[in-house]
Amino acid sequence: MHLLSRPVAPGVFDQPPAIIPTDPAELGRLIDNTPAADLGALYAHLVQQLGCHVQAERLWTEAGPFMLECRNDRPTSLTDKQIADLRERTRRETTSFADPKIVHKPGPTFHSREWAEAIIGGQLTAMTWPVMYLLHIAMEAEPEPPITRRQAAEIAERERQAAASQETRDRRGDQVAQRRASEANAYAAALRTCLVKVAVRENPHGRIRSGVRESVRHAVPDMDAVSGRNRQHRADRALCEDIGRTKPLNLNDEATDEPVTCVRCLMHVATLRPVGTTPLAPAKTGPKRPTRAQRDLMDHIGDGRAVRDRYYMTERLEALSVKGWAVKVDGNRWELTDCGRAALEA
Ligand SMILES: [Zn+2]
16 A cells, blocks of 8 residues: 555654655655654655645655655555454463464465564564464464565566576577487488498496586497498497407497487498498588599599608598598509599589
8 A cells, every 4th residue: 555545643653853854865764764653644744844745745755765665565464453463362372282283284384484573573583382373373364465575576586587497498408409410410421321230339427418417329330340541340349449449348238229429430430331342432412522622632643643652641641531532552552432533523
């Protein structure tokens, strides 16, 4: 209820200051120090002093609009008289024995701490039997208390936080879904050029990625195989394992349908082939056209000119070999594959 619509009780505010200050800051301080019950009378005196309702109202609003609302913002709608009656009833009705029906009553004992303290008229420190009884009868008298501005602000804040964390969860879910999709695409693309049957097996020891624990999945060929230029892989061992490794990676026995997530395995899958076969044609999709530098190099090879196997060349030639465009023959000589010739013409 707005203070201005409240009837002014005459005689409550017996001794107003001789002159009520008309400076908003000073008036605000006076309002602060005036008991809530006397604010109506103070306002009436102000109107009388200024001789004008409009001016008084404007000044009052300027002086302490927030204080004005806060003072009317009680956690309970019970009047002071009703609360006094409840306290009196408690004094009368609480004997030395506590009523187990009330003590063990299911549900909350009071609405909110603010509400309970307004009913008790002091701090809620201990749940003694009289306090419990008073709160019990007050709960019966006021099953639904008003929501104060502070409570409303708290509720709004909680809702805002819940919405924000839901948004974060959604975003993280989207990111995970996106990553899953790109992993599946990468694996499908690699499988297109793979000539050996591979199973996907998970390493049960997880890693943390984007705040989510997940296991790395490796590709395991069912026979001895080679990849890239001439990297060898053993059957039933992860592709990323070195051929000389004695202790195998710890992998689940069962294969999974999920895509491979180990980047090294993924790289090898793309060029995996049985032992003794030449590198395979690159996939038809993706950026499979040679770069300008690669074209030049391939032109050299295609002309039948020997390419010296220098270190700085090796890397570039190996890159061609990984693509399946060139293959090394006797010593330092390289030859274009059919696929390499096709790539040059593409
Ligand atoms: Zn791996």
